[in-house]
Amino acid sequence: MRSFEFLQAHSVEEALALLALPSTKALAGGTTLVDLMKLGVEAPARLVDIQALPLTEIAVTGETLRIGALASNSAVAADPSVRRLCPALCDALLSGASGQIRNAATMGGNLLQRTRCPFFRSHDWPCNKREPGSGCPAHEGADAHHAVLGTSDACLAVHPSDLAVALLALDAEIGIRAGHAARQVSLAAFYRLPGETPHLETIIGAGELITHIDVPITPLAATSRYLKLRGRASYEFASASVATALHCENGRVVELAVALGGLGTVPWRDRQAETLLIGGPLSEAVINRFCDALLAPARASAANAYKLALARGAIRRMLESASC
C-alpha cells in the first residue's frame, strides 16, 4: 500500500476543506477503500477520517425520512422507522455483505463502493475505469458477471450496491455539501453511465461530501420490497436483483416502481416502461410487455444473457406476489 497522510476531520467544514486538496479521499468504514488501497487500485496521497462527523442520525421530518451518510448499514437496517416506511431499504442492506461488514460500512460508503469487476481490481489487467484509455478485457470475453445495461465500448462493469437499487425505486435524493453550499440530487441523477469516461462514476466532485439520504414517505414506499438472486445463498453480490413497490386500487395499478441491480453499469430504472403497467390489472401479458420494454436496450453476450431471464423471473415473482 502506498503511504499517505492521515488526517481526522472534526467538523463538516473541516472535512470539506481537506477533501478539496488534490489526491484526497474520505475514509468512513473503510470496507471498500482499505480493500482497494491494498490492491493498489486506490492510492490517495491523503486520507481524511470522517467517522467523527455528526452525520449518523436517522429521523422523520414531515414527509421525509432523512438518513445520515455516516449511519452504519447495520443501524439503518435495524431501525424500526426504516422498516416501517421503506422495507426494501432494510432488505437491500441486509442482503449485502456480512454482519461484520455491515457494522462498519456506512450509507455514503455503500453508494460510493466500486465495481467487483476482476479487471478493475487487478493491475495484471488493463482497465479503462482504473486507467483511462488502457483497454477493457471484458469486451473480448465478457464473463457471467458483466453488465448488460448501460454499457459502452469502454466499460461493462456492474454497479454492486443493493442500497442504491432500493433508493432508486424509492425516488430518494442524496444531500451533498460543497463549501458553504448544499444541494440535493436524485439518485437517478447521482450515477454516471460509463460512456467514454468510465473512471467518472458519480456527480460528486473534489471537496464535496455526501451528508444524508432523503427518502420520501409515501404509501408506495411502504409497499417496497427487495429480491436478490445470486449463485450462493448469502455473502455474494447480485447476479440480478430487483426493488419493487406497488400501489393498487380496485385491482388496478395506481403507481409502481421497479429498479434493477446486478444488470447495469448503474442502478437501472425505466419510468417510461413503468407506464405500461399503470391503469390496469397486473397480468402475465402486461408484465411481459413491461419486461420487454425495460430490457430492450440490453446488450448481452452468451455468458451474461442469463441475467435477462433472471431479471424477468425476479420481476414476475415480485409483481405477482404483491397484492393487486
Add this chain to the structure above:
Amino acid sequence: MTVTATVNGQPVAITVDVRRTLLDLLREDLGLTGTKKGCDHGQCGACTVFVDGRRVLSCLKLAVTTSGQAVTTVEGLGTPDVLHPLQEAFMRYDAFQCGYCTSGQLMSALAVVADESLTTRDQIREAMSGNLCRCGAYQGIVEAIIEVKARSHAAGSEDATPDAIV
C-alpha cells in the same frame, strides 16, 4: 502515528505505520495471534474481532482509526482454564477441524448469541454467513450457537457475553 486503545481490557499505546491494519497490529505488534489472516481482503471473516461492542473485520480497519476504542479478540473470550461457553460448546459439537477459521467463528458467534432477533436455524446461518470454513464444520458451529443461545436465554445474557462487550 500513535494508537492508544484498550485491547481485551488492557490499555495499549503503540506507534504504527499509517498503513497498518488492526489485524496486523494485534498479531505483529501485540503478539495476539489468535486472530487470523485468511484473505486480508474482507472476504473470509477469519479476522473478526469486536470493536466497541460490535463485530468487525480487522483486516479492513486501519489501526490509526482505533484510538479511543475498545477491542476484544478471541484471547479475551476465555482461557484454557476458564473456557467461554461458546468455546466449550464448539469442542463438544465438533465445530472445527483445522481451527483456522475458528477464532473468527467464535467472535461472530458471540454477536449472534447476543442478538435476540435471531431465533431460527436459517437466521443463525445467515448471520454467520460472513465466516467461511473450508473444512465444512458449519453444522457443528450452528449447533453450538443454538445450545449457547438457549442457555443464555434461560439464564440471562451475562452468561454468554464477556464484560468487555458493550
